[in-house]
Structures are given as structure tokens and as C-alpha cells.
Amino acid sequence: MPRNLSAWIDLTIHLIVMLALALMTYCYNSYVGAAALLLWALLAAFAWERCHDRERRFERYCMGIIRNVNNVMNYAVDRLPQAILVVAQDGHLEWCNRQLAEYLGGTKPEQGTRMADIWPDFKVDEIWGTEGGYRFSHEGRTYHVYHRVVPTQMDALMAFYVEDETELCDLQKRFRESRTALLYIQVDNYDEIMQGQTEAEKSMLLLAVRERLDAWINGLGGFMRSVSDGVFLALLDRAALDHVIAEKFDILDQVRKIVNTKGMPVTLSIGLSLAADQTFKELGEEAAAKLDLALGRGGDQVAAGISGKTQFFGGKAKAVEKHTRVKARVVAHALRDIMESADEVYVMGHQNEDYDCFGAAMGVACMARALGKPVHIVLSDTNEGIDRVLDMVRKDESYDEIFVRAGDIAGVASATALLVVVDAHVPHILADKSLLDRIPKVVVIDHHRRSENFVKNPLLVYLETASSSASELVTELLMYFGDTARLTRLDATALYSGIVVDTKNFNVSAGVRTFDAAAYLRRAGADPVLVRALFQSDYETTVALARAKANAEFFAGGLIVGSIPERLANGQIIAAQAADGMLRVDGVRMSIYVFQMPGDMVGISARSTGELNVQVIMEAFGGGGHANVAGAQVRGVPLSVVRGNVVEQARKYIEESDTHEGHIAGGR
Ligand SMILES: Nc1ncnc2c1ncn2[C@@H]1O[C@H](COP(=O)(O)O[C@H]2[C@@H](O)[C@H](n3cnc4c(N)ncnc43)O[C@@H]2COP(=O)(O)O)[C@@H](O)[C@H]1O
Numbered sequence: 001m002p003r004n005l006s007a008w009i010d011l012t013i014h015l016i017v018m019l020a021l022a023l024m025t026y027c028y029n030s031y032v033g034a035a036a037l038l039l040w041a042l043l044a045a046f047a048w049e050r051c052h053d054r055e056r057r058f059e060r061y062c063m064g065i066i067r068n069v070n071n072v073m074n075y076a077v078d079r080l081p082q083a084i085l086v087v088a089q090d091g092h093l094e095w096c097n098r099q100l101a102e103y104l105g106g107t108k109p110e111q112g113t114r115m116a117d118i119w120p121d122f123k124v125d126e127i128w129g130t131e132g133g134y135r136f137s138h139e140g141r142t143y144h145v146y147h148r149v150v151p152t153q154m155d156a157l158m159a160f161y162v163e164d165e166t167e168l169c170d171l172q173k174r175f176r177e178s179r180t181a182l183l184y185i186q187v188d189n190y191d192e193i194m195q196g197q198t199e200a201e202k203s204m205l206l207l208a209v210r211e212r213l214d215a216w217i218n219g220l221g222g223f224m225r226s227v228s229d230g231v232f233l234a235l236l237d238r239a240a241l242d243h244v245i246a247e248k249f250d251i252l253d254q255v256r257k258i259v260n261t262k263g264m265p266v267t268l269s270i271g272l273s274l275a276a277d278q279t280f281k282e283l284g285e286e287a288a289a290k291l292d293l294a295l296g297r298g299g300d301q302v303a304a305g306i307s308g309k310t311q312f313f314g315g316k317a318k319a320v321e322k323h324t325r326v327k328a329r330v331v332a333h334a335l336r337d338i339m340e341s342a343d344e345v346y347v348m349g350h351q352n353e354d355y356d357c358f359g360a361a362m363g364v365a366c367m368a369r370a371l372g373k374p375v376h377i378v379l380s381d382t383n384e385g386i387d388r389v390l391d392m393v394r395k396d397e398s399y400d401e402i403f404v405r406a407g408d409i410a411g412v413a414s415a416t417a418l419l420v421v422v423d424a425h426v427p428h429i430l431a432d433k434s435l436l437d438r439i440p441k442v443v444v445i446d447h448h449r450r451s452e453n454f455v456k457n458p459l460l461v462y463l464e465t466a467s468s469s470a471s472e473l474v475t476e477l478l479m480y481f482g483d484t485a486r487l488t489r490l491d492a493t494a495l496y497s498g499i500v501v502d503t504k505n506f507n508v509s510a511g512v513r514t515f516d517a518a519a520y521l522r523r524a525g526a527d528p529v530l531v532r533a534l535f536q537s538d539y540e541t542t543v544a545l546a547r548a549k550a551n552a553e554f555f556a557g558g559l560i561v562g563s564i565p566e567r568l569a570n571g572q573i574i575a576a577q578a579a580d581g582m583l584r585v586d587g588v589r590m591s592i593y594v595f596q597m598p599g600d601m602v603g604i605s606a607r608s609t610g611e612l613n614v615q616v617i618m619e620a621f622g623g624g625g626h627a628n629v630a631g632a633q634v635r636g637v638p639l640s641v642v643r644g645n646v647v648e649q650a651r652k653y654i655e656e657s658d659t660h661e662g663h664i665a666g667g668r
């Protein structure tokens with residue numbers, strides 16, 4: 001087939017026409033016709049030859065171009081400012097371009113050189129047969145490698161494209177280290193430490209804190225200004241922040257050494273946000289939110305927002321019981337106003353309600369009744385722990401229709417209703433979390449350390465981590481709610497039992513205000529004999545508890561871990577009691593029980609003597625609580641695996657905590 005088909009067609013048409021004319025001429029005159037045919041044959045031969053000649057010259061021209069392009073390509077590949085290596089599966093170099101020599105200081109390695117001899121960290125085996133990229137460093141320089149499989153019929157080969165990214169990495173490092181960290185620093189027990197101090201002593205205390213902070217920030221090359229009494233704003237760069245993190249914010253320990261004339265130590269809370277791509281406005285808002293979080297977790301700690309995650313440091317001091325009940329009075333009045341403007345009130349606590357949660361709910365229901373508002377206490381489906389008290393109140397007609405199950409109010413949605421959440425603030429552990437979407441006005445009354453996951457947009461939050469229990473908080477609110485709120489004997493007993501369970505019978509976290517609240521409840525008719533009856537354990541529970549205690553395993557560092565693999569109706573309480581009980585064993589600093597819950601859920605109850613923070617460990621399992629009483633639930637993981645993970649996390653935590661004295665520790 002000729003290359004230029006259309007030229008051939010044109011020529012052939014011409015030759016055919018000319019041949020026809022020559023033949024016609026031959027019919028009229030054979031001499032002239034024969035001459036015409038001869039001439040046609042010569043013309044056809046000449047045209048044939050010309051065409052072939054043109055084709056040969058065109059082919060020569062094309063080959064020239066191809067040869068040039070190949071040369072140009074070879075030249076370009078050889079001089080590419082990126083090294084290209086072709087490597088065989090045994091790790092030997094097959095071919096490379098000139099840039100590799102540049103990277104190696106001028107000598108081009110020979111074919112067959114082992115890559116491990118050129119760059120020990122150059123990976124061949126690990127990535128063989130795959131496409132991707134990785135980085136490695138050699139003699140202070142950082143290289144980025146893209147690897148591709150070379151399709152060949154013969155030996156298996158891979159191509160590696162290597163770029164020296166040292167400058168880029170340096171730039172990235174400098175950029176990272178120069179990122180701004182904004183810190184809100186607050187003396188979180190300002191009112192308490194200033195109480196009873198003379199003006200001169202107050203100034204001295206503030207000056208001592210200021211000097212300590214100034215020295216700390218200046219030493220880090222940062223900037224700090226006082227915003228108001230006991231509140232500071234500071235800026236650090238990332239390099240300084242890394243240093244501070246490596247030292248686990250030991251500024252908290254340094255400032256805790258400053259004490260007032262009564263020996264009370266100053267504690268700091270810090271909210272920190274590290275710039276990524278936020279505006280300065282967002283950075284400031286995030287730092288302020290982190291400060292709230294640190295304060296809500298009991299203070300004396302740092303909540304740091306870094307790369308979208310929150311890290312906590314510190315938390316050594318026990319949450320200090322506030323001397324005054326001013327806040328309780330203010331909150332009681334605010335709650336009364338909010339309740340007055342609502343058409344009905346719903347109260348709920350956490351799933352698997354316990355006496356504290358139930359008592360607090362009964363107290364809030366009493367307030368609503370005092371204002372003549374229809375009130376419902378929403379219960380979850382699993383609450384064997386409060387069976388006895390529920391049986392008691394169900395016998396009393398005045399509580400008819402107060403208790404509803406989450407499923408019974410599935411259709412309830414109201415903009416004019418009020419939802420009061422007690423003894424919890426994490427949405428996913430509430431008795432019916434869907435109520436949060438259906439009732440927009442929410443009040444939270446809780447005594448747990450603030451978790452990152454908090455009920456969204458609450459109207460009012462009363463979160464006091466220093467308080468023994470939600471029942472104590474609600475009792476104080478009742479004291480200031482007004483005369484109309486009259487506790488029945490059952491209300492008072494339920495609230496009292498809430499305080500008893502959370503203080504382990506007034507042995508843990510019971511402060512002056514706890515006893516005041518208990519006295520108030522006793523005056524209102526709380527019956528300790530009834531409370532004791534509520535806490536009586538049946539035979540099966542006692543045996544299960546003994547079995548749980550017997551299978552506990554002791555680990556180095558004062559850790560004890562046990563499990564309850566049977567699916568028991570009151571497994572949570574047995575686990576809680578076993579974990580509580582194990583703290584009495586000599587040398588135990590932390591006890592953790594893993595127990596089987598309904599379905600594929602596994603529960604964890606963790607306790608500490610106060611020296612170590614179990615809340616942090618439980619947060620790693622999606623749970624929370626207090627520094628020395630915490631828990632979590634894990635779905636879809638076998639109990640034995642959860643147990644193993646718990647042991648691993650707890651041992652790691654204890655090890656880190658013991659090697660770094662400044663790490664997070666106790667205080668409810
Ligand atoms: N997923 C979670 N998220 C946040 N916080 C959580 C989560 N899961 C649990 N928590 C909190 O952790 C602590 C400890 O819980 P726990 O179950 O180990 O202990 C509570 C009760 O089970 C236990 N208890 C109830 N009745 C009795 C009883 N009769 N005898 C002994 N112990 C009992 O007491 C703990 C009550 O703690 P409270 O909630 O602080 O009132 C807990 O804070 C969970 O909220």
C-alpha cells in the first residue's frame with residue numbers, strides 16, 4: 001500500500017484517462033495511437049519512479065527525526081534533575097542517570113553495585129512489586145523516592161525516581177516550628193487562695209505567680225500579658241511548645257509550690273490552641289474553649305488543641321471544695337426561671353442509672369412539681385441497680401405517671417419543654433440521647449470531669465467536679481430553690497442514697513458541703529435505715545462479687561485487673577464494687593474490672609487511690625468519669641481482648657507516670 005494513497009489515486013485517474021485517450025486515438029489512427037501509447041507507458045514509468053523516490057526520501061527524513069528525538073530523550077533523561085535508578089530484585093543497580101552521581105558527590109556507581117552499599121536506608125525488598133513513595137535520610141540529607149514496577153519480559157526490575165528534598169524538609173520544619181500557639185493561663189482557684197489574705201498578701205501572691213510565669217515564658221522566647229487578675233494571655237512558637245510538652249508542662253508543678261499564708265497552693269489551668277489554618281479569631285476562640293475544658297475537668301491542668309486533637313497534661317491537685325454556695329444560689333434561681341417558662345419538664349441521667357443519678361432526678365422532679373409543671377423522669381431499659389428504689393416509689397401513688405421509658409416517649413418533641421440532664425453530660429451515655437434533638441432547651445447538672453463530648457448548646461450548665469455527687473449538687477439547689485420545693489421522705493431518701501453511693505458511705509470525696517447536704521436531707525426525712533436496706537446485697541451478688549475478686553491479677557506498679565465474663569443482670573455494680581474493694585489491697589494504686597454487658601458490649605470500671613488518673617485511661621476506651629472513679633463501654637470486642645488492652649494501656653500509663661513525676665494524677 002503506497003504511503004500517499006490520495007496522490008496515487010489522483011495519478012492513477014490521470015493515467016487511466018490518458019490511456020483511454022491513447023486507445024481512442026489508436027482506433028482512428030494506429031501510428032499516432034501507437035506513439036501515444038508509447039508516450040503513456042514512459043509517463044507511467046516516470047510517475048512510478050518519482051513516487052517511490054519521494055517515499056524513500058520521506059522515510060529517510062522520518063528516521064532522522066526519530067534518531068534525533070531518541071538522542072534528545074536520552075540526553076534529557078540523563079540530565080534530569082531527579083535521579084532515576086533501575087534496580088533488580090536482588091537489590092543491585094542495573095542502570096542510573098547522571099543525577100545519582102550528583103547526589104553521591106560526583107561518582108556514578110557501576111552497574112551491579114548493591115543499593116544497600118550506596119544508601120543503607122534505601123528500601124527495595126519491603127516495597128518490591130508495589131507503586132508508591134517513601135522518604136529516607138542519609139548523611140544529613142532527606143530523599144523522597146517514588147517507585148514503579150517496570151514491565152519487562154526478562155528479569156524483574158523496578159524504577160526509582162529519587163529527589164533530594166532536604167531544602168523542602170528544612171522549610172517544612174521551620175514552618176512547623178514557627179507556628180503560633182495561643183495560651184490562656186488562669187489561676188483557677190483565685191477566689192479560694194485570696195480568701196482571708198490581706199491586700200499586701202494578695203499582691204505578693206499575684207506577683208509570685210506573675211514572676212514565675214514571666215520567667216517561664218521568657219525562657220521559651222514567648223510573649224505574655226496579663227488580661228485580668230489571675231488571667232494571662234501568652235504566645236509561644238511550636239518549637240517552644242514541643243519543649244514544654246516534652247517537660248509535661250512542669251510549670252503547673254512550679255506554680256503549685258506557691259502557697260498562700262494558709263498553705264493553700266496556687267493552681268493553674270491553661271487552654272491552648274496551636275495554629276494550623278485557623279484565623280486568629282478562631283485560634284482565640286479555641287484556646288478559650290480549651291481553658292473551659294481544663295477548668296471543667298477540675299483545673300490544675302492543660303487542655304491543648306493540637307492538630308484537631310485535644311491533649312491533656314497535669315491534673316494533680318484534687319478539685320477544691322468551694323467555701324461559698326454563691327454559685328448554687330445563683331444557679332438555683334436561674335433554674336427556677338427557666339423551669340417557670342417551660343410547659344413541661346423531662347429529667348434524665350445516664351443509661352444504667354445508679355442511685356446518684358436517680359436521686360438527682362428525683363430532686364429535680366421535686367422542683368418541677370413545686371412550680372406545678374408536669375414532670376417525667378426518663379429511664380433507660382437497663383437499670384437493675386435501682387430496682388429496689390423503683391419498687392419503693394412505684395408503690396406510692398403520688399409518683400404515678402412520673403416515670404417513663406425512653407421508648408414510650410419516642411414521639412415527644414417540644415420547643416417549650418425543658419430537659420434536665422443529671423449525673424452525666426456525654427450525649428451517647430444518656431438514657432435517651434435522641435431527646436436532645438427533640439427538646440432544644442437543656443440544663444446540665446453534673447459532677448463529672450468535663451469530657452470533650454458535651455451536650456450541645458445547653459441553656460445552663462452546673463458542673464462542679466469538686467462535688468461528691470449529682471445528688472449533693474441537686475440538694476444544694478433545692479436549699480435555694482424556694483420554700484415551695486418540699487422534699488417527700490422518698491425524695492430525700494433517694495437523694496441521700498445518691499450521696500452514699502458516690503462517697504462510698506461518706507468515705508471518699510465527702511467534704512463539708514456533702515455533710516451539710518446530708519444533714520439537710522435528714523431533716524427533710526431521709527431514712528438511713530431504708531438506705532441501708534437498698535444497699536443490701538443478695539446471695540447471688542455476694543457470690544459473684546467474691547468470684548470477681550478471686551480472679552483478679554496483680555501487676556507491677558500497683559495495678560490489679562479482674563474480669564466478670566458471665567452476663568450478670570447487675571454486672572456493672574458488681575464490677576464497681578469489686579474495683580472499689582480491690583483498692584483496699586496493700587500496694588494497689590489502680591484497680592480495673594472488665595465485665596460483660598448485654599449484647600456484644602463490654603463494660604470497664606476503673607478506680608484509683610488518687611495518685612493516678614484513671615479517667616485518662618478510660619478516655620482511651622471512649623469513656624470518662626473522674627480522676628479516681630471512671631468507666632467505659634466497648635462494643636463488638638471480646639471481653640478477653642478488652643481485658644488485654646486494658647492491661648496494656650494501664651501498664652503503659654503507670655510506667656510513663658512513674659518515669660515522669662509531672663504526669664497526670666488523681667483527685668476526683
Ligand atoms: N462511656 C462513658 N463516658 C463517660 N463516663 C463514663 C462512661 N462510662 C462510665 N463513665 C463514668 O465512669 C465512672 C465510673 O463508672 P462505674 O460504672 O465504674 O461506677 C459507677 C456505678 O456503676 C457505681 N455504682 C452504682 N451503684 C453502686 C453500688 N450500689 N455500689 C457500688 N458502686 C455502685 O458507682 C459509680 C457511680 O459513679 P457516678 O456516675 O460518678 O455517680 C462514673 O462516673 C461513670 O459516669
Ligand SMILES: [Mn+2]
Nearest residue numbers: 356423469470
Ligand atoms: Mn454520680
